[in-house]
Amino acid sequence: MELSKNYEPQAIEQKWYTYWNDKGYFHSEPDERPAYTIVMPPPNVTGVLHMGHALNNTVQDILLRRARMQGFNTCWVPGTDHASIATEAKVVGMLREKGIDKNTLSRDEFLKYAWEWKEKYGGIILQQLKKLGCSLDWERTHFTMDDAYYKAVMRVFVELHRKGNIYRGVKMINWDPQALTALSDEEVLHKETQSKLTYVQYRIDSDIEEYITIATVRPETILGDTAVCVHPDDERYAHLKGKFCFVPLINRRIPIIFDEYIDKEFGTGALKVTPAHDINDYNLGQKHQLEIVDTLNPNGTLSEAAQLYIGEDRFAVRKKIVEDLKASGNFVKQEDYTNQVGVSERSGAVIEPRLSMQWWCSMEEMAKPALEAVMNDDIRFFPSKFKNLYRHWMGNIKDWCISRQLWWGQRIPAWYDKAGNIYVGENAAEALAQFQQQQPGGSMEDLRQEADVLDTWFSAWLWPMEVFGWNEDGNNKELAYYYPTNTLVTAPDIIFFWVARMVMAGFEFKGKKPFNQVYFTGLIRDKQGRKMSKQLGNSPDLLQLIDDHGADIVRFSVMISSPAGNDILYDEAFLEQGRNFSNKIWNALKLVKMWESRTDEAATLNHFATGWMQARIDEARQQIETLFVDFKLSEALKLTYSLIWDDFCSWYLEWVKPGMNEPMHPTVYQQTLSLFEDLLQLLHPFMPFLTEEVFHLLREQPADLIVRQLPAAAARNEQVLLQGRLLQELITAIRDTRNKNQLKPKDTISLFVDSANTMFYTAAGNILQRQVNADTLEATNAPVNGAMTLVVQTEKLYLQSHAAVDTGVQKTKMEEELQYLKGFLVSVDKKLSNEKFVQNAKPDVIANERKKQADAEAKIKTLEESLSLL
């Protein structure tokens, strides 16, 4: 078979994905093996694959594939989230393009369009994950608005309502004037903004002309002012006790109140109080029984209550009112001011704090077990630094605003009768039954269902339970087998939205944690450290990357740059590194295949190289296991990369490579194949396609790599590892000497060794000789005349060359090393002659120092001898 010059991912990836899937490797059914379960954080049904998904899902796939090779019954559940706000916005936009105004549609008509849209475009992202190689159990795909899932959400709503944990009430909420819905605190982002601080004077109601000056960044809210507040200890305003002043332009007479909440240093020390439009002002208003004047309409324009500018947008009014205040003589001055402005995470609109009737879920009780489970590591966080963040939020948890003024989502299962009484039931029939107990003979006609839907996260928090059919049967076989799931992989920005709430839901409804551990990946930034975003256009088109480079290489590039828990700075240069790596493996395959027809029993049987490579793999296996346990996946990949490239390709293959036109011993050939297969297996979780392909090209395989089982850890052969290290050092040192003396690669040398370690040269001498192009290798116990001398560990070597040599270079190098060693010896001696050190340090530390001392002394002696001969 002819192998192409370079590795060509496009040709093979689709083939393997289909093959694995058809073979059923991705599907899981409960059996006698231990389960390893991951539920995928469901992406928005409107979503398309971006770098964040690529990182997140690659990590999950790596964990899954490794667990599969460790004998676990692996199950990875895919699915999508209905994402109320984002999806509704998309559908509204799509309708607008068709010339349809949402407001002209009934709820049912709108939902019909929304479902059509979802069926057509929703879940594209899941198809894209197939291209990435994700070994998802497609038979278990879920959607948070599936019928069964919908029922589960209804059930938990009703249960919590029955317990009194869900209630309806008027509170200050975050209002999105663009999406026209309430948002939870978590959906509001605070952005630093350049604003203007406007100083305005209010006329005091008194006989003399007197004013009090306030400062505000929102002058348009003046029309809703119902008090001015100052600090009780502020002498500047002490004389105003019990007085009133007038709101400019509309002349509303409002009291001057005193409260310690005021910061005397800020602005003028006098605060205008607008209880309808600011949470702090609202609290002040409650305390002082102030009137509430709501001057804004839901869409952000001014309401009739404002008296002025009715129907005009809040931002337009902000500019306009300043001019009018100037005209009226109330304007004092304006200053630049930087403040934090809340914007909607979804629509980007500036949030209005607004008083509104909403549905709330009380959290305090549910937070307790959820907090404890994380603090005592019953649920482990990686990296653990996120425990702090979690504790802080859970410790100060506020009630959750769960109603959204939208149509796309689970409609709140509450019905009102004409008198305004509320009936909560899992469906209309239940609510009707309750109603009929009050009103015998009442009918559905008398009831009206709540128009609002539930926050998307109110369904998402059930994800790890409901994908295994919790609502239908809370003790079903699947739930018992797969739940709690093993690992949740997500980004830290949804730790409150989702992670914390899943933990709460798990304990509340199932009585068990939803997962054993949570691994938080970093955020992906560009190489300048900026967050990837559509606005900046710095996010690469992932599907294009996969088409251009192949999924393995994209996975490699994402993982190699991804230190555990830290943000990753993505640079497309990593793609090049991945491509080079793929080619390296491909070429190693080609080389090995060339030996297939050259095997001959008469060839030398090279024990040293195969034994050493086996020991290196054994050593690496242990290290990789530790790294995986700590979720240091990037490190594990780097280690595997280096094991394959450096140890296997650069050293091992060169060590076993037969001479030109010479045969290879069949045992060495078979061992080489085995070693190569082991390496491919270690790499498989990271680069599944390439490794499966090469694995099958190596030789006829009894099983596919994806399900090949990793062996139990073997004790590594330390002796061989040390010898391998010595061999490498000898080769490097000799090559360096050759380089420094400008010997051409083709120039041969004669090599003499003064060593007590004859066994080593018997085993590895022929490798050494070939690797440094020495035509002879002889033992000696005396210096060799006219030869270059070098010392490696305690081995003394003499190189003789036919080309002219400059001993000066060698001498300088040896003198430098001698000087370093002497300095080193001094520091060790000092340490050992320090009584306190000898008394306090642990015995093994002291023993180590003595060994260092002895080694250094021996080497100094050797170097000095050699130098004296130059």
Place this chain on the structure above:
RNA sequence: GGAAGCAUAGCUCAGCUGGUUCAGAGCGUCUGCCUUACAAGCAGAGGGUCCGCGGUUCGAAUCCGUGUGCUUCCA
């Protein structure tokens, strides 16, 4: 305003419970090579007051304090 995290080679980062196998890796840089798979490669090399200052200790990149700079979260 409150809290957390970070600062190590040109860049991105490892360095767990203090002790020269601990001053490292990858990429980049420099030098020499078209050597029986790979120039998308091979063989070598150079490069750091471990942010400043102080302390604990026989010993500090590592622990403590402090200053500076950056990042994030919360209000």
